[in-house]
Amino acid sequence: NTRTPYLQLSNLEKGIYTFVLKVTDSSGQSSSAEVHVFVKPPTNTPPVADAGQDLAVALPQTSVLLNGSHSSDDNKIVAWLWQQNSGPSKVSFSAINSSQTNVTDLTKGDYEFQLTVTDDSGNKASDVVRVTVTQNKNARPKANGGGDQTVVLPVSVVVLNGSQSSDDLGIVRWQWTREGSSLALGKVVGGTDTSPVLMLTDVVPGRYVFRLHVSDDQGLGDEDTASIFVKPDPHLLHLVELTLNIEGSMLTQSQQESLEAKLALLLRDEAAIHIQETRVEERTGHAVIVFYVDQKGGKTVLSGPAVVKRLKEKLKQDSGLLELSVANIQTAVCQNNCSGHGVCDQASRQCLCEAFWMQDLISKYLRDGDSNCDWSILYVIILLFIGVLLIVGGVWGMVCVFQRSCVRRPRKRQKYALLDEEEDVAMIPPLTHKIVLSETDSDSDVLFESRKCKVNGDARNGHNKLRNGFAKTGRRIKT
Numbered sequence: 216n217t218r219t220p221y222l223q224l225s226n227l228e229k230g231i232y233t234f235v236l237k238v239t240d241s242s243g244q245s246s247s248a249e250v251h252v253f254v255k256p257p258t259n260t261p262p263v264a265d266a267g268q269d270l271a272v273a274l275p276q277t278s279v280l281l282n283g284s285h286s287s288d289d290n291k292i293v294a295w296l297w298q299q300n301s302g303p304s305k306v307s308f309s310a311i312n313s314s315q316t317n318v319t320d321l322t323k324g325d326y327e328f329q330l331t332v333t334d335d336s337g338n339k340a341s342d343v344v345r346v347t348v349t350q351n352k353n354a355r356p357k358a359n360g361g362g363d364q365t366v367v368l369p370v371s372v373v374v375l376n377g378s379q380s381s382d383d384l385g386i387v388r389w390q391w392t393r394e395g396s397s398l399a400l401g402k403v404v405g406g407t408d409t410s411p412v413l414m415l416t417d418v419v420p421g422r423y424v425f426r427l428h429v430s431d432d433q434g435l436g437d438e439d440t441a442s443i444f445v446k447p448d449p450h451l452l453h454l455v456e457l458t459l460n461i462e463g464s465m466l467t468q469s470q471q472e473s474l475e476a477k478l479a480l481l482l483r484d485e486a487a488i489h490i491q492e493t494r495v496e497e498r499t500g501h502a503v504i505v506f507y508v509d510q511k512g513g514k515t516v517l518s519g520p521a522v523v524k525r526l527k528e529k530l531k532q533d534s535g536l537l538e539l540s541v542a543n544i545q546t547a548v549c550q551n552n553c554s555g556h557g558v559c560d561q562a563s564r565q566c567l568c569e570a571f572w573m574q575d576l577i578s579k580y581l582r583d584g585d586s587n588c589d590w591s592i593l594y595v596i597i598l599l600f601i602g603v604l605l606i607v608g609g610v611w612g613m614v615c616v617f618q619r620s621c622v623r624r625p626r627k628r629q630k631y632a633l634l635d636e637e638e639d640v641a642m643i644p645p646l647t648h649k650i651v652l653s654e655t656d657s658d659s660d661v662l663f664e665s666r667k668c669k670v671n672g673d674a675r676n677g678h679n680k681l682r683n684g685f686a687k688t689g690r691r692i693k694t
Contacts, residue, residue, distance in 0.1 A: 262288035266330035266344035294333035302326035356382035360441030378411040394424035453507040454547035460540035463495030519546035556588035
C-alpha cells in the first residue's frame with residue numbers, strides 16, 4: 216500500500232533500495248523525501264553434523280554402514296568427509312565424501328570415526344561415531360598364496376603375494392615353505408619367507424612350489440600352495456658371453472655403450488645388440504657381458520655360434536678393435552654336439568665321450584682345437600696294433616739286410632797231399648830217444664793215425680801205452 220503513512224515491503228533481495236515519500240496538504244502544497252533501504256545477506260549459522268548413533272557388530276561381520284544424512288544447516292551442506300580417528304586396524308571406506316559410507320576390514324576392538332560437514336558459506340561442523348567389534352567365536356583364517364603363475368627368463372625376482380589371506384581378527388604369522396617337489400635352486404630375498412610377500416631370485420627353468428601357512432593370534436591356521444612355472448629364455452641358444460680383461464667394478468656405463476656400438480659395427484648386416492645382463496665372473500672377477508644379436512627390426516636372430524665365430528675371426532685379425540681387451544668369447548650354453556657320441560660339459564666346455572669313443576687328437580692339437588668324439592677307440596687300437604706290426608716288421612727287415620751285408624766271404628777250400636819221404640823226415644821234430652818204425656806199419660796206418668792225433672802231441676796227452684818200447688809218430692801231410 217503506497218498511499219498510507221506506512222509502506223510495507225516484501226521479497227527484498229540483497230542490495231540497496233531507494234524510496235521517495237511525497238506528502239500533500241489540503242491547500243495543495245507538497246514536499247518529498249528519500250529513504251534508502253540496505254538489504255544485507257542473512258547472518259549464516261554453522262551446520263550441525265550428525266554421524267549417527269554408536270554401533271556394535273560381532274565377527275565374522277567385518278563391515279558396517281555409517282550414516283551422516285541427518286546432518287543439517289540453515290542453508291545448505293555442500294561437502295562431507297569421513298575419516299578414522301582410532302582403531303585396532305586400518306579400515307577401508309567405500310565413499311569418504313558422501314553422507315553415507317560403508318566401512319570394511321574391521322577386526323575385534325573399538326573404532327572411532329569422524330564426520331565433517333561444510334555448508335555453502337564454508338562453515339564446518341564435526342561429529343564422531345563409535346563402532347565396537349566383538350567376537351562371539353573365533354573363525355579360522357583363510358590362506359591365499361596368490362595362485363599359480365608363469366614367468367619367462369630372464370627375470371631378476373619372482374614374487375608370490377599372500378597378502379590376500381584373511382581372518383576375522385587378523386593374521387599374526389606368515390610362513391612360506393618350499394615343497395619337496397619344488398626345485399631347490401633359487402634364493403629367498405631377506406626374510407620374505409616370513410612376510411605376506413615372498414621374493415625369490417636366481418631362479419632356473421622348472422617348477423617351484425611353495426606352501427603358505429597363516430595363523431591368527433588364537434593359534435588357528437590355514438595353508439595354501441602356489442606354484443611358479445619358470446620357462447627358459449627364448450634366446451638361450453642365441454646368447455653370447457663376452458668376458459673382458461677388466462674388473463667388473465671398473466666397467467662404466469659409457470664403456471659398455473661404446474662396446475655395444477663397436478660390436479654392432481663388427482657384425483654389420485644392420486645388426487642390433489641386445490645386452491641382457493652384465494655380471495662379474497666369480498672365479499676371476501672379470502666383467503662378463505651377455506647379449507644376443509638380431510637384425511634391425513627383430514625379424515631374424517643370429518645364432519650364438521655364428522656370432523662367436525665371426526667375432527673371433529675379426530679379433531684374430533686385430534685384437535684392439537673393441538679397445539677393451541677381450542679374455543674370452545663363447546656361447547652362454549655349450550652347443551657342441553660332440554660328434555653325436557657324447558655330451559658337452561657346461562663348466563669345462565669339453566666333450567664327455569661315450570664308451571668306445573675318444574677325442575680326435577689331430578683336430579685337438581693341430582687344427583682348431585674344438586673338443587669332439589670323432590675317434591672310435593676300437594679302430595684306434597686296431598690301427599695302433601697294425602702300426603706296431605709294421606714297425607716291428609720294418610726293423611726286423613732292416614736287421615736282416617744289415618746282417619747279410621756284414622757276413623764274411625767263405626775261404627777257399629785247401630787241398631791236401633801226402634808228404635814225400637824226405638819231406639816227412641824233415642818235418643819230424645828231434646827226439647831224445649830213437650824212434651823205430653815197425654815193419655808192419657803201412658802208409659794207411661800212418662794216415663789213420665794222423666787223423667786221430669794232434670799235430671804236436673798225442674790224443675791222450677802223453678799217457679798212451681808204448682808198443683814194442685817205441686813211440687809211433689804220425690805221417691805228415693803236405694798242404
